[in-house]
Amino acid sequence: MCPECAGVRFSYRCRTCHGFARLESDARCRACTAQSRLTALTTDPVTGATPEWLQPLVDELAAYENPSSLDAYLRGPGGQLVRQLATSALLPTHEALDELRQTASVNHLRDLLVLVGILPSRDEQLAQLARDITVHATELDPGNRLILTRYGRWSLMPLAQHAIRHGKPLTKGQRAYLLRRLRVARQFLGHLHGRGVLLADCTQARCDRWATQHRHYQSELRHFLVWSADARLSPPRIAIAAAQHAEDRSIMSDTERVLTALRLETNETVSLADRVAGCLVLQYGQLCTRIVSLTLDDVQHHPNEPDTLGLLFGRDQLWLRPRLSALLQRLIDGRTPPTVIARSHPTPYLFPGMRPGRHLTANALSERLVRLGIPATRLARNGAWLSLVSSVHWKMLADLIGTCNATAHRWHQHSATDRASYVAMRMRDRPPPSVPE
The missing domain is CATH 1.10.150 (DNA polymerase; domain 1)
Known part of the structure; x- marks a missing residue:
């Protein structure tokens, strides 16, 4: 029955639009x-x-x-x-x-x-890194402020520019890595200033004491002292040993990795974006930071097989498996940003995020993959790398996956194979050519 017949004297009609709704204190919806x-x-x-x-x-x-x-x-x-x-x-x-x-x-x-076009687009992480240099330098005395500013602009900013490849912006992880170096340099300069010592008068013993108390900053301190010595701002004979980090090579078992990838390829109850991202981690050992930054420009169609899609991670195109190609095509056709305000504008990212015009964060993607049965992306990536490097030459793999040659070669050595094994394996797969190739 209507509110009047029910004895309700309060009106649920908005005094502005005259529609029925839950009203606020001013009798408006x-x-x-x-x-x-x-x-x-x-x-x-x-x-x-x-x-x-x-x-x-x-x-x-x-x-x-x-x-x-x-x-x-x-x-x-x-x-x-x-x-x-x-x-x-x-x-x-x-x-x-x-x-x-x-x-x-x-x-x-x-x-x-x-x-909406009021502000021009810019590389936000690169701009924030420049702002971080200014903010951290203001916390020091004038002399050390100039040193930290020069270190940031002449050493860290060129590294940031070098990290930008294929027209992609600086990632949040890359900025955090450079910001850690900046903070260690500021902390060391503040330590010297608190004891009335200039960087030019710093001794080996004082550096050794600081490095002993901050062993987890040893690599960043060495980078700063090498630069300051080259710039003739610190004594040239101060030596800081390069930190040796034990690389974690724990792997996800091949059986569990393959079965998880097969489940993601065939399970329609899982989000399509999570299925594609999980397969890229399990099958090709990709980083979450690189997956979330993929755009439509990184997707290519095979010239001879229209149903096969490829992604550009390195120098060469990586052609995907048929099932993953089909999933990626469905993701491209049906991707929508999670927030309503971002859906009114097209986005180039394959994995759009909550913020308008931004992609999904790597931490959010990693947490979603953990809920899908991938215990840690590092374990899955290591398992994929060990499987791939045993069947593809490490140099070709580095160009396809988009990693440096040193990393691919270390995995090649870890798999207990040599450089000639790849040629021998290819010769076993097919008979020798009868005519010169």
Whole structure:
């Protein structure tokens, strides 16, 4: 029966849109409340209108399908940042956003502004690394500040530029690796400053004492001292031994690895993205960081076999198995970002993430693979590498999988094979040619 016949005197009709819904304290539904809050936040108090350049962002937020999430976002730090943009307290530039504390709200707003075209796209991890150099240098005295700035700009930034290959941006893991070197250099310079010692007057004994107390930073300290000696900022005779790390070569058994890959290829109840990513780890030993950064440009169709797809991980194209090719084609045709606000814009990534215009994070993918029966991606990758290097020459494998020659050669030696075994194996597979090739 209707509310009147049931004796309910409270009206469930929104006073703005006149629709039946759960009402807020102002007798309006959640959608009308969110739209009203969005209008109030994006209206200039002086002119009473929304700035023209901000209108694309307003339209993007107004089209959000879940009014509860939009209202929660506008009532939080995100709404405060939008208000600062509307009142010109915050300029719509990357530099202005870089001056703020890099919280999740700031990063989300930056992604939204890039998505709607207000801000130009940039290599975010590379830009954040440059910001990290400036932030860490400001924590030191003027003399050491200059040294750390030179170390960051002349040593770490070129390494970051070198890590960018095939037009792909710097990954989060690569930035974390370089940031660790920067932090160790800042910590060592701060240690010297606290004891009234300049880097140019540093002695071998003082370096040895610091390295003994921070053994897990030995490799990063050695990199900094080698650079400072080449730049004539520290004594040239200070020696720091290279840290020897025991490489973990624990493997996943071939039986378990093959059966898990077969289950992912045939089990339709598992998410399609997880099936493709799991097969790439189990069959080809790929890193999660490399899988999540795959784009449509990395996918190629075989010229003679249209149903066979290939992925570009290294110098040469890696052609996938038929079942995995079919799964990858289905993923390309039906991929959708998990968030509604990102679905209104096309994404080049095969594994889109929660943030607009971003791919899935490697940690999130690794956790999802663990739930599918892959105990650790390292074990699965090691098992795949040991299986592949026994059947394919290590140099060809490095070009197909996209790893360095040294890593592929170490796995080749670990498999207890020599370089001539590959030629002998190929000669056993087929009879010798009757004419010169």
